[in-house]
Amino acid sequence: MEIVQNIKVAVDAIVFGYSHNQLHILLIKQKFGELKNQWALVGGFVKDSETLQDAVNRELQEETGIEVSYLEQLYTFGDNIHRDPRFRVITVAYFALVNSTTLTPTPNTDAEEAQWFSIKNLPPLAFDHKEIIDVAYKRLQNKLTYQPIGFDLLPQEFLFSDLENLYCTILEKEIDRRNFRKKILSFGVIEETEIFSSKKSGRPAKLFKFNYQKYKDLIKEGFLFEIKFA
Amino acid sequence: MEIVQNIKVAVDAIVFGYSHNQLHILLIKQKFGELKNQWALVGGFVKDSETLQDAVNRELQEETGIEVSYLEQLYTFGDNIHRDPRFRVITVAYFALVNSTTLTPTPNTDAEEAQWFSIKNLPPLAFDHKEIIDVAYKRLQNKLTYQPIGFDLLPQEFLFSDLENLYCTILEKEIDRRNFRKKILSFGVIEETEIFSSKKSGRPAKLFKFNYQKYKDLIKEGFLFEIKFA
């Protein structure tokens, strides 16, 4: 059986980061070639003998050197036949999160430049990458309410106020501070540490951390993480 | 820029149907060729100049003649490099529902046979199609609890008991009949009709229908469809 088909398969990663109370996205700029001077998502063509996942990880490594803390397939964009004007390309988009500590992208080749952009202030983007980001952002907003992925955007030890702020910022809503804390703590997957942070002003605050093991155990017993208000 | 890549792109549809209080899946069997005598999902290779959606619809039409009432992209399977032993194929899987009334598949070519199988009693399947079905089934179970897609598995006018049964069957749980009815009716998206069904035995029951327009309006106002118990 001979199949004649001329469709290329790419992967793209929408990498979210969070710092200074702002949600960021990682973009790269090719210095040469077709995409010269256009900002685009991290990504590229899949090799014949690598998995899709491997392709994303390879591109992330090559183009930014960043290690993500969460990665999942988002959606496959292939309904706009001319999304790449050169030839037919479908792209399998991946949704990724990094904790803000890992924040400095360093591309492996000097043909590229990698940089964080606030989601509120994105540059013009190549292809349909803006649409892809929109889909990813919605996924992030949704997921935040039913999976503890906020912690993948924070350092391992974080302030409760940072967590709260992250929810406010990403969901674009006000949250009652007391109810939020009560709810989150009631899950029993967040632990106090002995460490206090000394911010510039105000009362020092305890640092908390997410107990991933505990979460996995609870899940097995049918536990549901869910943040409804906000 | 020349890209050398030898990956073929296919689409597959996991088509769910519901009848006789059982969940069914639509499968086809090629009478000739590589897949001779193996049951498989509806699907095939994407043409260079058609969208992924069009490809699924075309395959559904060609192989079964069935019209689906709900279709959405499920997942792209491309991490098992040898999922097709012939060459590298990634498949974009689509999740589809049909209301039970449309239940008779009639393949357009006589090289194929199409048939409904109870999900509890599937034949051996080609490639990784069993895994794909597992993913689709989980999606169905999840989605049932937060989107009114059960109605896409029922005829336009249905008995409350059918709806209830559908939930029990698919979620594999017991449901309190009274609480279920109360909850569903409280959403205000289901309407009584004037028609009564006359089943073989028991008190005749009102038929209900789902008001899709009403649902869309409510969604805009921030309404959430959610069936938690069960």
Place this chain on the structure above:
DNA sequence: ACAAAAGTGTTAATCTTACACCCATGT
């Protein structure tokens, strides 16, 4: 002493759960 952020409890309202008997029809 004051500015800035952290920490903390109670109450009313709403939603969820558990539960059992009568009703309308066909045989």
Place this chain on the structure above:
DNA sequence: ACATGGGTGTAAGATTAACACTTTTGT
């Protein structure tokens, strides 16, 4: 008259939502 499935309400318990003052630190 009985078998079959349809239809209905209430009360206890759990969850959510609304709300404001005190504490600790740095300046």
